[in-house]
Amino acid sequence: MTSSRAILVFGDQLNRAIGALSSARSGIDRVLFIESTEKLAAREWHPQRLHFYVSSMRHFAEELRHEGFTVDYERSSSFRTAITEYRRAHPGTEIIATEPNSFGARELLADLGVATVASNQFLLHHVGFADWVDARRAKGYKTFKLEDFYRHQRTMLGVLMDGDEPAGGRWNFDDENREPPPRDGHDRWSSPLIDDLDDLDRQVIDDTAVHAGRGSLPVGWWATSREGALKRLAHFIDSLLPQFGPHEDAMLADNWHLAHSLLSPYLNNGLLMADEVVRAAERAYREGRADIASVEGFIRQIIGWREYVWGLYWMWMPAYRDENALGADLDLPPAFATGETSMNCVGKVVEGINERSWAHHIQRLMILGNLALTAGVEPRQFTDWMSRVFIDAAEWVMVPNVVGMALFADGGRMATKPYASGGAYIDKMSDYCKGCRYDRKKRTGDDACPFTTLYWDFLDRHAATFGRNPRIATQVRSAQKLADIAEVRVRAREVKGLLREGRL
Ligand SMILES: Cc1cc2nc3c(=O)[nH]c(=O)nc-3n(C[C@H](O)[C@H](O)[C@H](O)COP(=O)(O)OP(=O)(O)OC[C@H]3O[C@@H](n4cnc5c(N)ncnc54)[C@H](O)[C@@H]3O)c2cc1C
Ligand code: SF4
Structure with missing residues (x-):
């Protein structure tokens, strides 16, 4: 029947x-x-x-x-x-x-x-997000920034709240969570779990081989069942959450995971629900197993950023995924796919992606995204590549993060400034520059750091767009006053040519 x-x-x-x-x-x-x-x-x-x-x-x-x-x-x-x-x-x-x-x-x-x-997979349905935006507009606010949304979520969900006040007396502990990498003790973070593949996993490797592109085969980093995902949640809460905050933005050549949760794949495919992850983190704080800066930093990513990009996706799609406000038209450089490049930072990050299908947020934003932004890579091609290679890729999260955050392709609807930087930032937040053939301080010449060259060229090239942006106008003016700006432009053109041809 x-x-x-x-x-x-x-x-x-x-x-x-x-x-x-x-x-x-x-x-x-x-x-x-x-x-x-x-x-x-x-x-x-x-x-x-x-x-x-x-x-x-x-x-x-x-x-x-x-x-x-x-x-x-x-x-x-x-x-x-x-x-x-x-x-x-x-x-x-x-x-x-x-x-x-x-x-x-x-x-x-x-x-x-x-x-x-209706879906309850997110803590706030996207219609609820649109209502929040409308309510702010009705009150005369012109913006709907992440920080405002995050506080709304905390209050509405009753997460990390002591009555009407934020737990720990502050909404935001970001200032304590931006430390550069430690000089030593790079093994202080416990390693992610790895499981043996089961029969079903092995069968899937065989069944999907015909559709697989570049990258290493699965070895068990990524759980494929709810049981495995719950084990990884417990491992993160017990062993890594207490250290989540301070080095959130740091990048290390010999440690790919640091204190990151590696939970995005499971949150995105449903093996974990956001609510259970957030409650587990809050419980660790309430029971004195993790401090407020780490717990708040982690919870903000989930009830703040994750839900915020979900809401923006539905508010701005479908036109949003095709936006290209800066007119970027460079084809995706082969280095992204192959990792074959003399730029140490890019090589290390892409090597990690090929090995594990993952890179952490700052590697995505300030290495891969930064290079694509300053070189002017066409946004759809960059999104397409990222969607192919990342274990946690999903259109709703990829598009706002690429179009809005990394590439400023939406003209600043999501981010208030472009996330562009030269080699100095990468050197401060990583140990990549030490072994690199380029000089992060130089912007012209064959040994100039491509990030540094492209950064100054980007500011100069887009001076009309960013010259009045209070968050970046000073740097734009500095770019225009550089005595060697003409040489920077020439070197930037060379760099882009070399990137396109896969020779950098
Ligand atoms: C260019 C670019 C592309 C990205 N593409 C994706 C993607 O396809 N899928 C994806 O899940 N995330 C994406 N992100 C966001 C973020 O980099 C990843 O969620 C994070 O690196 C996943 O690792 P984690 O689980 O260890 O995160 P943690 O550092 O442990 O953070 C905890 C959780 O917060 C959420 N989160 C953190 N930052 C963001 C963010 N900016 N947007 C949405 N959720 C966030 C994730 O669910 C994550 O699991 C992208 C970021 C950039 C800059
Ligand atoms: S010098 Fe430049 S290219 Fe080399 S690792 Fe540092 S930032 Fe990357």
Whole structure:
């Protein structure tokens, strides 16, 4: 007998507590997963990214089977074909889904006539975010900055609050969380967990090999089940959260993870829910196991930044992903994909991505994003590359972080200044410059640091755009007053040519 309801679950909704699945009854409702060749073949994915997506979905399907659900795991040429064939095979069964997390998937479901229920995967539904923006506008505010949103979230969710006051007496401990890397003791942070691959994991490696691009095969850094994700959450809270804050922005050649949580993949595909992660961090503070600066710094990333970019994505899509306010038109330099470059910082970060499909926030923003911004890489190409290689990539988070934050391609709607810097910042926040053939202080000549050259050239090139920006106008004026600005322009053109040809 056919059941009357099949709950369609996307690969980034893998949790029993999400939307339609939260009220599903085993033995009564069916659950439908679709693994489409069209999606798997859409890009040359990093093997670990591809594996994480497929293996997590298959593991979750197994879990639901153990719970007693009839699970239909359809492998099909395309999503559309799968839905059409499923309807034919199960007449009378209504397919319902939880609102998908991407704009394209929502359009597709609407087109296919699949009904959706509201998603509770984020702490604030994006309609709630739009309401918050409207309320601020109605009160006469012209901006809706992260800090204001974050305080709203803290209050509304009752996170890290002592009555009406922020725990620890302050909303923000950022100043204590920007230390450069320590000179020694680079092994002070306990290593991330690594698990043996199970049979299902190994099967997925074989099944997806044909669609995998550059990068190392999975070795167990990334959990593909809820059990593995929960283990990693506990490991982070117990061993790393107490040290999360101080070196959040630091980069080290011999330590890829520092105190970062490495939880974004699970938060994004549903193996972990934001609420349980935030509550676990707050509990550690309340029980005296982690100090306020670290806990506040971590919680701000999740209830602040993560939810903020989610809200912006829905407010500004679909036009947002194509924005290119600075007219950037350089093709993606091969160094991003290959890591073959004489720039030590870029080489180290890309090597890490090839090995583990991951880099931390400052490496994404101030190495990869900074180079793409100052060299003028076309935003869509940069987004596309990042989407292929990062284990945690998802359009809703990638687009605002690339278009808004890293590349200033939205003309400053999200960030109040461009995140451009020369070699001096990278030298202060990392140990990359020591072994590099370039001189971070030089902006012209063959041994000039490409970041330093491109930084001054960028300020000069975009002086009309940034000359009145209070956060960067002084640097723009300094660029224009440089005695050697003409040589900087010439060297910057050379650098861009070399980058394009893969010779830098
Ligand atoms: C150019 C660029 C591209 C990015 N692309 C992605 C992406 O595709 N997927 C993704 O999840 N994050 C992305 N980020 C944000 C951030 O870099 C990652 O979330 C973070 O590095 C993941 O590592 P972690 O889990 O150890 O984070 P932690 O440092 O431990 O932070 C905790 C959590 O906070 C959230 N978070 C922190 N910063 C951000 C942010 N800026 N936006 C949204 N959430 C944030 C993440 O869920 C993260 O797991 C991008 C940032 C930049 C600058
Ligand atoms: S000198 Fe420049 S290119 Fe070399 S590591 Fe430092 S910032 Fe990177």
